[in-house]
Amino acid sequence: MTHNRIAIIGLHEQEYKYIRERFDGLIIWHQSVPKIKVVNKTLYVEKMQGVGMLPVDKIIYHGIFENDLDFISGLALWNGPCFPNAYGMLECRLKISCLVKAMKYSKFKSARGFISEGAYINTETDLVAKWGNWHCGENKHKFTGSWESSENAVLEPYFEGEAVRVLNIGERSWQIKLEGETWLKSIHPDHVKLMEIDAELLEDTLALKEKIEMDIIGNDYIVQKDGTKHLLEINHIPDITRFEEVRLHFLNTVVEWIHKN
Structure with missing residues (x-):
């Protein structure tokens, strides 16, 4: 079965072109989160250009955006073919x-603690506080002694x-x-x-x-x-994208998934 239209969201141009060359159907590509709607079990995605939305059969999503939790929830409610699957992404977004x-x-697993925004803690051993939903080493603080948290945060031993x-x-x-x-x-x-x-x-x-x-x-x-x-x-x-063999395997996995029934 050939799918008529897929949507690729979050991938950069180089990765989009790799997939484009290996899929002869229609593609909607957005590097950031587009508008969508789910009506009568059909997912509609905002056009790349112009006004309006088009129905899509499959979604490829690879990105982390500030306000994408509701978007991923919408994909999960659609419950259609999504790579990675929307339910798993939803479970891990926060x-x-x-x-x-x-x-x-x-x-x-190891013991974790928690501290509310504005609360104080005193510790004689190194602790690490982690907050927010970003990665890449952001929103982390290592400390000993007295510390006031500016966010709701997880506490873990260093x-x-x-x-x-x-x-x-x-x-x-x-x-x-x-x-x-x-x-x-x-x-x-x-x-x-x-x-x-x-x-x-x-x-x-x-x-x-x-x-x-x-x-x-x-x-x-x-x-x-x-x-x-x-x-x-x-x-x-x-x-x-950090290692070329990983990038190519990811892209080939996506292409294979697109062509599956």
């Missing part, structure tokens, strides 16, 4: 509630060790050694590299992927010198 769910299932990400797309997985000049580590520094996959971390990642019903997952862990492992967070829209 970082604190996603962490709560992950702690229920992860083998490497774990000294190696920061890694286990990434899974379809049938392939990678482990990435995260880097950074400070205690904050991410996938973006030039010296980030792929490394051998830890079997236990992969098993944990795949278990969480199944439980939360995700198609793509990127789990960040800390591995301490004594081998103790801690899940830090789940990335529901992990970076796919």
Whole structure:
């Protein structure tokens, strides 16, 4: 069966063109969140140019935008073919509630705390506060002593060790050694590299992927010198452009998914 029209949302032009060259149907492409409506089980997406909306058969979504939770909810209510599946994205879009769910299932969960906006805490050991719904090392603060939170935040012990990400797309997985000049580590520094996959971390990642019903997952862990492992967070829209083999596998997975019935 050939689908008449798909919508690609969030991907950059290079990735859009890769898919465009491998799909002979109609495509609506938006780099940011478009207007949509769901009527009689049909999803309509804003045109690329001009006024109005067009029905689409499938959605590919890869992005994190400030106010996209309701948009993802709309895709979930539509309940049509969406990659990654909308329900899994919805479960993970809000970082604190996603962490709560992950702690229920992860083998490497560790005790977390919580602090309300405007509340004080005194600690003799290093703690890390995390708030908001952005990634890339933002909205995190490490402290000892007295501290007043400006946001509702999760509190966790500061774990000294190696920061890694286990990434899974379809049938392939990678482990990435995260880097950074400070205690904050991410996938973006030039010296980030792929490394051998830890079997236990992969098993944990795949278990969480199944439980939360995700198609793509990127789990960040800390591995301490004594081998103790801690899940830090789940990335529901992990970076796919940092390594070319990951990017191509992602794009080929998307193309294959588009052509499935």
